[in-house]
Amino acid sequence: MKITLAILASLLLCISCKNPKSEEISSENEETVATEELCFRNEYSFPDSTENIDVLNLDLHIKGDSVTGNYNWLPALKDQRHGTLEGTIENKTITATYRYMQEGIEETAEITIVLKDDKAIITGDNPNSGLDTEVAKIQCNVD
Structure with missing residues (x-):
């Protein structure tokens, strides 16, 4: 037993x-899925003020063919635009949905980001949205 x-x-x-x-x-x-962090930033100084700087930044997190990130326009003296993006990448071209808040209004736009060695070229689905630009590649901050 x-x-x-x-x-x-x-x-x-x-x-x-x-x-x-x-x-x-x-x-x-x-x-084993490849991941990559990419950072881009433009700074526009005011000619008559060293304290006022407009900033445009784009941070991307790429995992396999999925992309998430932040795309922000941060003017010193105007309402700022903060947003997140989510999409896919193929052949250094990202197709994403961009959700952002500006002037108290939530908006959504479809954007395309073409990655180059030294910059990202961003185009939106509406030319009047102000999303189209080029942003210089920078070293990401490692915490």
């Missing part, structure tokens, strides 16, 4: 244990 209980307890213990190898494999597979 003691042997039967010991065998039964051993079987229950084995059944209740998870297979840690399968978890390791799935996390290893996730890590």
Whole structure:
């Protein structure tokens, strides 16, 4: 009887244990997807003021063919535009949905970002939106 209980307890213990190898494999597979951080920034100084600087920045996080990021226009003396983007990349061209807030209004636009060695070229689906520009590539801040 003691042997039967010991065998039964051993079987229950084995059944209740998870297979840690399968978890390791799935996390290893996730890590093999290429990831990249890219940063772009333009600064426009006022000719008569060193304190006032308009800033345009674009930060991208690319994982495989998925892209997320932030695209912000931060003028010193006007209402700013803060937004996030989400999309895909193929052949250094990103197609994304850009959601932003400006002057208290939420807007959505479809944008295309062409990545070059030294800049990003951004075009929006509406030429009057003010989204079209080129932004210089910079070194990302590593925390």
